[in-house]
Every structure is written in structure tokens, then in C-alpha cells.
Amino acid sequence: MARAATTSDAFNAIAEPQRRDILALLRSGERPVTDLAQELGMSQPGASKHLRVLREVGLVRVRGAGKQRLYGLDARGLRPIHEWVGGFEQFWNESFDRLDTYVQDLKQTRQEE
Amino acid sequence: MARAATTSDAFNAIAEPQRRDILALLRSGERPVTDLAQELGMSQPGASKHLRVLREVGLVRVRGAGKQRLYGLDARGLRPIHEWVGGFEQFWNESFDRLDTYVQDLKQTRQEE
């Protein structure tokens, strides 16, 4: 098996930097593909493909506006992610303390890699 | 180019469900690989590989404890993610409203796919 299809969930969708850029851009409003592509310095087909992924996981919506298709943000799918990550909030402070223990340990453990 | 190396950043690291499970488990304290593997129903080599990725992006630390190696959480790397996603917080409420507009539009736009 390879990695789960990127199209499978929001976690995968936002793992790709360009897709994060797209989402960020869409916060300022709907946009056609060409716009996004140009603004982000990617090819039109490239942008289209990323948007397809975002559409399939529901982070983005399309709306036909005449000859154009306007892409808009649907951030609801980000909420579960925010919550999952938030479940670690208490730990990223505590981590500093643990680090001390760890560092002391290093002195005699000699970590590889 | 293929997908960016999963080992490149935390976003990629947590894109894989089993790795999320590992992180979640580690909240309750340090654990040796075998423990994790068994608890999560994966092979020892499998767990080792996932832990390697998590180590490389800094979400996990190792500490040699005699014959064993104890893996521990280092959640600091999750903070940037939390913040990035948090940047969309205002939108996942607003999204409902936008959806209305969208749905009305659908009636005459006939979206494919």
C-alpha cells in the first residue's frame, strides 16, 4: 500500500503547501482558477488539480459564474483538525520541562541519527 | 516530482492516521516501540518506521532506557499547525451562510461531479 489517497481527508489535503496557500488566498473571497494560479505562481492545470482535491474533501466549493467557475472556501472541514491538534495544547508547553529530562539523559545515552 | 517527502514537515507527518494514533497514545507518557505496536495493532517494524518519521519532524523524542528505547511526545511542533488552522476559525462559522448562497446557486448551475 502507498499512502492513503490524498483525496481521502482534510489532513491529507492540507499536507501539501500549495493547497494551504490556495486556502489562505480564498479567505479573501471567491476566485476563478486562473486568478489563483497566477497569484500563486502555478500553472492553470496545476491549480485545477489542487482545487479538485480540496473540493473532494469539502474544503472548497465551486460556483459557475458564466464562463468562469468561482472557487470559495468552506472551512468547516478544518474544524476537526483544529480540535485534534488542540488536544495537544497542554503538551507543547509542558514539553520544555520534559526536554530537560531528555537532555540530561542524552549525556549518557548518546543518541544516534 | 512526487509528493513532498512525508518526512519534511509536521503537516505531512500527521497526515497519516496511524501516526496520529501514536501521538495520541504518547500523551499518556513514554512508551517503547513494542508497546505502541501492540496497542495500535501494527507490526513492530511498522511502528518503528512511523516513529522514525515523527522523530525526523521533531514530534517525538527517544530516550534509551537500558535495552529499551522510550519514545516520548514533543508537541511543540504541533503549535504552528494549530495556529495555521486557527487562522480559519472565523470562516467555519461563516461558512454556513455562504452555503446558502451556494445552494441557491446550484439550482440553476447544475454542478458536476
Add this chain to the structure above:
DNA sequence: TTGACGTATTCCGATATGGGCATACGATGG
């Protein structure tokens, strides 16, 4: 209808993935 524009899809290649299996490695205890 035909053309033009905006966009999606297809096909390709190079690369990376995750899982299974066998095995190499490292540290400890005898």
C-alpha cells in the same frame, strides 16, 4: 454554427509512500 475564452482532464515520468518480511544492530545479562 463557429470561434474564443476559461477551465478540467488525460497521459507521462520521476519519485515517495506504507506494509510485509527477513535480518542487522545494540545493549544487557549470564
Add this chain to the structure above:
DNA sequence: CCATCGTATGCCCATATCGGAATACGTCAA
């Protein structure tokens, strides 16, 4: 020093990825 336990690596496979180029598609205007 050697056997053993806990763990990491290497190798192989099937599959998925992203990017580029060419092209098919859909909608509108003349």
C-alpha cells in the same frame, strides 16, 4: 564472549503522488 531481547533497517511490491504538456470540454458571443 555469547545468547537473548528489543528495536531499527533493508528490500520488494503495489500504489499514489505532483508536475508538465497537450488536449478535451463547456459556455458565451457574434
